[in-house]
Amino acid sequence: MFSVRLALQVPFLTATSASLRQPLWTATVRNTKPVSKTLSQIQGYASESGSRASTLRRLKQTKTLKEQILAPAGESAFTAGKALVAGASVVGLGALCFYGLGLSNQVGAVDRAALWPDIVRHRIRDTYAYFGGSLIATVSAAVAVSRSPRMMNLMMRNSWLSLLGCMGAMIGSGMVCQAIPYREGFGAKQIAWLVHSAVVGSVIAPLTLLGGPILIRAACYTAGVVGGLSTLAVCAPSDKFLYMGGPLAMGLGVVFVSSIGTMFLPASTALGAGLYSVAMYGGLVLFGMFLLYDTQKIIYRAENHPVYASEPYDPVNNSVGIYLDTVNIFIRIAMILSGGGNRRK
Numbered sequence: 001m002f003s004v005r006l007a008l009q010v011p012f013l014t015a016t017s018a019s020l021r022q023p024l025w026t027a028t029v030r031n032t033k034p035v036s037k038t039l040s041q042i043q044g045y046a047s048e049s050g051s052r053a054s055t056l057r058r059l060k061q062t063k064t065l066k067e068q069i070l071a072p073a074g075e076s077a078f079t080a081g082k083a084l085v086a087g088a089s090v091v092g093l094g095a096l097c098f099y100g101l102g103l104s105n106q107v108g109a110v111d112r113a114a115l116w117p118d119i120v121r122h123r124i125r126d127t128y129a130y131f132g133g134s135l136i137a138t139v140s141a142a143v144a145v146s147r148s149p150r151m152m153n154l155m156m157r158n159s160w161l162s163l164l165g166c167m168g169a170m171i172g173s174g175m176v177c178q179a180i181p182y183r184e185g186f187g188a189k190q191i192a193w194l195v196h197s198a199v200v201g202s203v204i205a206p207l208t209l210l211g212g213p214i215l216i217r218a219a220c221y222t223a224g225v226v227g228g229l230s231t232l233a234v235c236a237p238s239d240k241f242l243y244m245g246g247p248l249a250m251g252l253g254v255v256f257v258s259s260i261g262t263m264f265l266p267a268s269t270a271l272g273a274g275l276y277s278v279a280m281y282g283g284l285v286l287f288g289m290f291l292l293y294d295t296q297k298i299i300y301r302a303e304n305h306p307v308y309a310s311e312p313y314d315p316v317n318n319s320v321g322i323y324l325d326t327v328n329i330f331i332r333i334a335m336i337l338s339g340g341g342n343r344r345k
Contacts (some may be wrong), residue, residue, distance in 0.1 A: 081278075096232045126296065138192050142208060177320075225288065225329055226291060248293060252290075
């Protein structure tokens with residue numbers, strides 16, 4: 001699922017950075033030339049007007065599938081997406097209060113933290129240290145690319161070659177990073193990790209065109225969302241969200257297909273608005289749930305990985321999940337703050 005989560009960023013960013021095409025509707029007006037009409041012609045036209053009007057009404061009422069797909073977008077798709085995010089926020093806040101106040105009779109990770117041995121604490125600490133380092137490297141790469149007109153032009157090209165190149169670079173660097181065995185210190189694994197974070201930062205560099213104030217607000221909101229969901233995952237029972245892997249994979253497939261669809265259908269059409277709403281609002285809720293899942297998976301692996309194993313605990317690979325979740329959440333919050341949730345034009 002890591003590869004799909006990586007590839008998901010590219011088509012969504014490509015669709016949102018491209019300018020909206022005008023609707024494919026144009027009103028056709030028949031050119032008429034003034035001609036002299038006799039009294040009989042006028043009477044004939046009057047007798048046929050009723051049948052023509054009824055025929056036109058039937059044609060207007062029976063739209064083809066193409067006309068329905070390319071119809072101008074309404075507010076229903078974006079309203080449903082906003083309602084989904086609002087409902088998920090209410091459920092998340094309620095769950096955070098329920099588990100945070102200790103109202104559950106099940107034991108969570110926060111209750112076991114006092115009994116953790118030092119090795120478990122070090123594993124979790126190292127994992128979140130690499131997570132923070134990934135974010136710093138990503139931001140640094142995005143800022144560096146944004147200051148280079150040539151690189152920005154390369155990243156903003158709306159072509160299949162650019163799309164496949166960005167997807168290949170992100171997926172390839174991520175696979176190489178995860179394939180290298182982990183060793184303490186600074187080695188090949190850490191170099192591949194920095195390269196992968198820099199590639200992701202380069203791909204999302206076009207977001208800098210939204211402006212500093214919007215990105216700062218998006219970063220603050222993302223920090224609040226990630227902090228709240230991480231707290232919820234720690235306070236909840238240890239296996240509460242570990243069973244969501246199957247449904248999350250199916251939801252990821254739906255959001256990925258919707259992101260691909262936004263490249264072909266502009267958000268100014270009915271179907272395009274629906275796909276864009278699924279990719280943005282549905283993706284925001286989906287990656288919030290992924291964050292719950294990945295956080296509890298980190299804790300589970302840190303607690304249960306053998307001390308004396310052929311392969312040591314890998315904090316780099318375990319940090320990739322929450323890193324990708326955070327990046328995808330940030331992208332969608334930034335687009336919503338920039339007015340991307342009202343892309344109907």
